[in-house]
Amino acid sequence: MTQDLHRQNLESHLQKRGLNDDWKKWVRTNVKAGCDKNGMFKIMFDEGFDYDLIKDALSFEPVIPLDQIINPLKKDGLSQIEEIETTSPITAFIPNAERVNVDGIEFYILEDFLNAEECEYIISKTIGCLRPSTLTADDEADKYFRTSNTCDLGLLDDDMVQEIDRRICAMIGIDPAHSETLQGQHYEVGQEFKAHTDFFEENELEEFGAENGQRSYTFMIYLNDVEKGGETSFTNIGQIVSPKQGRAVIWNSLHPDGSVNHNSLHHATPVEKGSKTVITKWFRTKNGLPVFSRDENENVPNYTRVGFEKDILTKPLYQKILDFYHQNLEKQFDETAAYDLVSNVEKKPNGSSLVQLPHSLNDEIHACLKPNLEVWSGIQLEPTQVYGIRVYHNGAVLKPHRDRVKTHIISAIINVDQDVNQDWPLMIEDNYCRRHNVILKPGEVVYYEGARLSHGRLEPLDGKRYANIFCHFKPLKP
Ligand SMILES: [Fe+2]
Ligand SMILES: [Fe+2]
Known part of the structure; x- marks a missing residue:
């Protein structure tokens, strides 16, 4: 042929x-x-x-x-869709966490998961609802085995508690349906929880795990620094973790095949000076294994700690964009492509329209943002797409979403122009699953990890218009 x-x-x-x-x-x-x-x-x-x-x-x-x-x-020049390397869904993927390199156990330490304000608030809530901590049948023989007090925080009708509960589930990537009620534990001087494992022993499994499965991950957060004592000692693997405000310790009590892992044995050692308050969340298995609910976007690695940062666009480029926008405002067309993402509470069919940019201006925007985004993300980048100028109309909302995993890894949004009665915040859920409202003024830009982080504009736009540019990059492969 x-x-x-x-x-x-x-x-x-x-x-x-x-x-x-x-x-x-x-x-x-x-x-x-x-x-x-x-x-x-x-x-x-x-x-x-x-x-x-x-x-x-x-x-x-x-x-x-x-x-x-x-x-x-x-x-x-690709004819196939390129795959960004993602982590395996068999284990948790916790941005910013240090995976402690110990044989035979999945074990992480995550600093600063909660800030001081959140910790102090939860301490006061926990202390306000304490009861003696319960023991399983095996522990009851020794009344000194677990001497702390517990609060069933998850049962409280409290916005911050519920928000932290949501964040813990989102961080580990397991649906809350496969978890237990969030608990707070408080230890005074001399109180401890002797060496134990969190999984249910075989004789307990029928009673405690028949309906909701075995315990898999424990997500524990220290809410305060302790003057002396109160460490968590993982005796079989020689790891001792000191309490530090906001620090989370996360481990899987099971082996990858779902069998119990005795290397997860741990001892909450007695507090010697001060007091200790922690919160604990236990996750359960389904069919014997943890069930991760995260989608492929959440497996994209994070390149920065928080995940977003505001900046100001250089004046000459901003002026150039603005001039083009004013000269071409009449050429905007109804943005059908965005119908599934941008809706309009005014029931108008068009939440937004689009002004296309010429290739030369696209290239200039990419070239201008690239060095800043490379410094910010710490990696070399390759330009992928400048979307154009999206003009949102009164009443528009942008559904929370994550961007395209192949090409929209490191992104920027530039506020080109607005005529609003009040600021129109962009919600970004950061790499600690904390939600922020980011306000951009015209000429300002936000850098963000677009594919990883959920973002959207939840409140209807109150004003005539809000025009912005989306600019995207992906990591340059060696
Ligand atoms: Fe424990
Ligand atoms: Fe987006």
Whole structure:
């Protein structure tokens, strides 16, 4: 077969082919992540899929001529979707945590999970509702085995407690349905919890674990520094962890196959001076193993501690963008691509519209932001996409979402222009699962880990318009 004939056959095959399972998954994932359907359409078209087939698969038809849509992957010369390396879903993935390198146990230490204000608040709540800590049947023979007091924090109708509970579940990536009520424990001088394991022994499993499974992970947080004593000693693996305000210790009491791990034996040693308050959350198994609920975006590694930072755009570039925006405001078109992400409480069909940027300005924005984002993220970056200027209209809301895992790893949003009655915050959930409201003024920019972190604008826009640019990068592979 000549090369030309071979190519023609291949092309006709590509044009006729349907979507295989990988492509169906790709469509589902990217639509769910709120990716721009124009870009998706272009990628699939360039891959050789039939126009009508793509239209059906995406339930969408571009309003822009196809030759004017930039293929988000074109710069790479890639014909296949590139995979960003992600962590295995068999273990937890806890951003910023140090995985302690000890044989035979999954064990992490995470500093500063809670701040001082959160810790002090939870201490006062815990002390306000104490009861003697309970013992399992095996411990009861020794009344000095566990001498602390407990508060069932999770039962309190308290916003901060509920928020911390939510954050713990989100950090470990397990649905709260597979967890126990959040507890606080308080130890005065001389009080301790002798060496024990958190998993249920075989004789306890039927009573405590029949319905909700065995205990898997323990997520424990020290709420205060202790003057003396109160360490948690993991006797079988020689690890001693000192109490420090906000520090979390997280371990799995089970082996990867679901069998109990005796290396998780630990002793809350007696407090010698001061007092100690901790909170503890236990997670349960389903069918004998932990059930992680995180999606593939949450397996993208974090590159910064918090995950976002505000900055100011250089004046000449901002002026250039602003001039272009004012000259082309009339050319904005209804942004059908964003319908599943941007909605409008005023029941208007269009929550937003788009002003496309010329390639030269896209390149300039990428070039200007790249050095700052490289310093911020600590990695070398490759530009992937500048989306254009999205103009939100009165009443618009942006659904919380995570960006495309292939290309939108390190991102920036520039506030181009606004006419608002009140600030319109961007909610970003950081790498500690703490939610922030970020306010950008015109000319300001926020850097953020777009694929990892959930973000959105939850309150309807109160004003005439809010115009911003999205600019995306991915790590440059060595
Ligand atoms: Fe324990
Ligand atoms: Fe986004």
